[in-house]
Amino acid sequence: MPEAEGKKTGIVVPLGDLSVTVKNLRVRYKVPSTDASAYKSRTARLVRSLSGHKPKVIVNALTNVSFDVRAGEAVGIVGLNGSGKSTLLRVMAGLETPTSGEVKASTLPILLGVSAALVPNLSGIENVRLGCLAMGLSPEETEKAIPEVKDFVDIGDAFYLPMETYSSGMASRLRFAIATATKPDILLIDEALATGDAAFKSRSEEKMAEIRRNAGTMFLVSHAAQTIEEMCTRAIWLHKGKMIADGSAYDVARSYRKWAWDIAKGKTEEAAKLLQQTISDFTLDQLD
Numbered sequence: 001m002p003e004a005e006g007k008k009t010g011i012v013v014p015l016g017d018l019s020v021t022v023k024n025l026r027v028r029y030k031v032p033s034t035d036a037s038a039y040k041s042r043t044a045r046l047v048r049s050l051s052g053h054k055p056k057v058i059v060n061a062l063t064n065v066s067f068d069v070r071a072g073e074a075v076g077i078v079g080l081n082g083s084g085k086s087t088l089l090r091v092m093a094g095l096e097t098p099t100s101g102e103v104k105a106s107t108l109p110i111l112l113g114v115s116a117a118l119v120p121n122l123s124g125i126e127n128v129r130l131g132c133l134a135m136g137l138s139p140e141e142t143e144k145a146i147p148e149v150k151d152f153v154d155i156g157d158a159f160y161l162p163m164e165t166y167s168s169g170m171a172s173r174l175r176f177a178i179a180t181a182t183k184p185d186i187l188l189i190d191e192a193l194a195t196g197d198a199a200f201k202s203r204s205e206e207k208m209a210e211i212r213r214n215a216g217t218m219f220l221v222s223h224a225a226q227t228i229e230e231m232c233t234r235a236i237w238l239h240k241g242k243m244i245a246d247g248s249a250y251d252v253a254r255s256y257r258k259w260a261w262d263i264a265k266g267k268t269e270e271a272a273k274l275l276q277q278t279i280s281d282f283t284l285d286q287l288d
């Protein structure tokens with residue numbers, strides 16, 4: 001698997017009233033490509049076709065991303081597929097090393113993602129135990145947390161069955177319950193609510209509100225602009241790895257939804273205008 005280039009940053013430091021600060025973050029990957037035109041010369045292309053060697057190309061996943069977040073903020077992150085949203089969360093959780101720039105957080109951010117590592121042949125309750133221990137709870141705290149997690153997951157006897165028998169919605173309930181069992185101060189959520197049903201969605205929204213009431217900070221990646229509008233106070237729009245908007249969740253989500261809608265409907269000129277306007281408003285804000 002291709003690796004991001006760069007050095008590991010120390011993440012947890014005292015930050016006063018900030019809970020996360022991200023400065024000039026850059027992540028780029030070197031990946032093998034099967035696109036022959038990635039080789040500049042004809043000779044190189046010929047050698048490649050004879051040797052089967054693949055050229056490496058650079059993918060800029062994040063470029064110069066900077067922002068500060070205060071305790072109690074709920075920050076939505078929007079952007080098309082491949083715009084850098086998951087990369088940003090992984091770097092903030094300390095799971096990936098940036099090429100340059102830094103992330104600092106007042107406590108270790110906990111990442112809740114659709115692909116969070118659960119062990120398929122262990123039961124729900126065993127995964128909860130493992131997850132809680134991995135996130136730093138003591139064995140006693142873990143046992144104490146289990147009844148609340150079981151109630152929250154609300155999947156009946158399936159809690160004692162192997163995870164590999166779970167539907168994607170059931171697995172997503174379990175992941176959410178594990179990540180919130182430790183009552184993290186900083187919770188990063190990557191599209192994890194997408195597979196839950198309406199009843200679970202409303203319970204998880206209540207749980208996130210509780211985290212924020214306790215001055216916790218939340219980041220939520222979602223393609224649904226409405227979810228961002230309903231659940232966040234602020235939103236960041238990433239486009240091709242660059243930040244192009246940072247403002248109230250209402251304003252950013254509305255612009256993003258309109259732009260995505262224009263693109264889907266083939267209104268390319270209107271979409272380009274809106275994008276240009278968004279970028280120039282953001283650039284002016286940065287200069288203030």
Ligand SMILES: Nc1ncnc2c1ncn2[C@@H]1O[C@H](COP(=O)(O)OP(=O)(O)OP(=O)(O)O)[C@@H](O)[C@H]1O
Nearest residue numbers: 002029031059061080081082083084085086087088
């Ligand atoms: N491990 C990796 N190796 C190489 N390239 C990667 C890797 N992870 C991500 N990328 C590339 O970085 C860019 C950003 O990817 P990322 O997953 O952060 O986007 P995203 O906005 O979360 O997308 P989606 O909405 O589809 O989940 C993409 O071009 C992707 O191909």
